[in-house]
Amino acid sequence: MLINLLGRGRKRACVTYCITYILSCITKHSPQYKVLMLGRILGGIATSLLFSSFESWLVAEHFKRGFDQQWLSLTFSKAIFLGNGLVAILSGLFGNVLVDTLALGLVAPFDAASCFLAIGVAIALGRFLTLKFIFLILILQI
Numbered sequence: 001m002l003i004n005l006l007g008r009g010r011k012r013a014c015v016t017y018c019i020t021y022i023l024s025c026i027t028k029h030s031p032q033y034k035v036l037m038l039g040r041i042l043g044g045i046a047t048s049l050l051f052s053s054f055e056s057w058l059v060a061e062h063f064k065r066g067f068d069q070q071w072l073s074l075t076f077s078k079a080i081f082l083g084n085g086l087v088a089i090l091s092g093l094f095g096n097v098l099v100d101t102l103a104l105g106l107v108a109p110f111d112a113a114s115c116f117l118a119i120g121v122a123i124a125l126g127r128f129l130t131l132k133f134i135f136l137i138l139i140l141q142i
Contacts, residue, residue: 010060013053015124018117021046025110025117 020042027039055076062072095109102108 010053010057011124013049014057015121017046017049017053018121018124020049022114022117025107025114028107028110 024039024042024046027035027042030036030039058075059072062075091109094112098104098108098112099106104111
């Protein structure tokens with residue numbers, strides 16, 4: 001499935017990631033075991049897409065637009081620090097505020113993630129997408 005999606009378009013794979021993970025987040029509201037298991041399966045599919053589609057799209061767009069190759073390594077080093085480190089910490093703190101401080105419930109972080117993912121879909125489906133927006137999506141991984 002993953003290879004099929006990437007073959008049909010990297011942007012489509014990124015949008016599929018967002019939609020799949022939004023669906024996974026929605027299942028957290030159900031008390032039914034089967035629905036929760038479906039959510040785990042969707043989450044696994046989304047994770048597979050996360051660690052391949054965005055980077056692939058970034059590299060393809062980078063070379064398509066003729067940017068300096070050195071910029072690509074700089075972008076990836078910033079994405080690792082900001083996306084995998086700093087944003088992960090801030091997301092955890094934000095989730096804690098939603099659950100403990102605002103008392104919005106245990107699934108509130110998943111609802112917030114769905115909102116950010118919906119913004120990602122809107123950006124990806126828009127025709128104004130540039131490498132800056134791809135980088136934003138990379139660092140907003142929740």
